[in-house]
Amino acid sequence: MAIAERRRRKTRTKPRREDLGKHEVLCAHCPAKCCRYFALPIDKPTDWEDFEFIRWFLLHDRASVFTEDGEWYLLVHNKCHMLGDDDLCRAYETRPQICRDYTTDKCEYEDEWVYDHYFETSEQVLEYAEAVLGPPKGRDLRGPMPDRLKVLE
Numbered sequence: 001m002a003i004a005e006r007r008r009r010k011t012r013t014k015p016r017r018e019d020l021g022k023h024e025v026l027c028a029h030c031p032a033k034c035c036r037y038f039a040l041p042i043d044k045p046t047d048w049e050d051f052e053f054i055r056w057f058l059l060h061d062r063a064s065v066f067t068e069d070g071e072w073y074l075l076v077h078n079k080c081h082m083l084g085d086d087d088l089c090r091a092y093e094t095r096p097q098i099c100r101d102y103t104t105d106k107c108e109y110e111d112e113w114v115y116d117h118y119f120e121t122s123e124q125v126l127e128y129a130e131a132v133l134g135p136p137k138g139r140d141l142r143g144p145m146p147d148r149l150k151v152l153e
Helices: 003-011 048-058 097-101 122-133
Strands: 037-042 063-068 071-077 117-119
Touching: 048 063, 048 122, 117 122
Parallel strands: none
Antiparallel strands: 037 071, 063 071, 063 117
């Protein structure tokens, strides 16, 4: 696809899913969100050790964690090697089964998508864990209270 055509595709208004014609393909109007990450289910954290693992995940580049309907997921932001510059699969005929099974029925085409919880940093997880579990035994997450200002005494 020519550069001018790609620019035109990216700047035009995206049609609503329900406005597409019977034979139009939703993927032709999408920036291939589903090919730019993968998410793996993880166990719901129940103690400090579990939260420490999640904090460790988030110390790595291009990783985040989210919850949806009570389930926890590790999200790895990493573009598929088979995604072409035109946002279409270069290995469509030989793509893996997981890609073949994926449908656009409930895909992320719409931009209104939000997660129940979304964590990008280990500090966010630490704060959430403390809210859920309280401070870990023998360790206060906060520093000591500073001395009062002389002016206030």
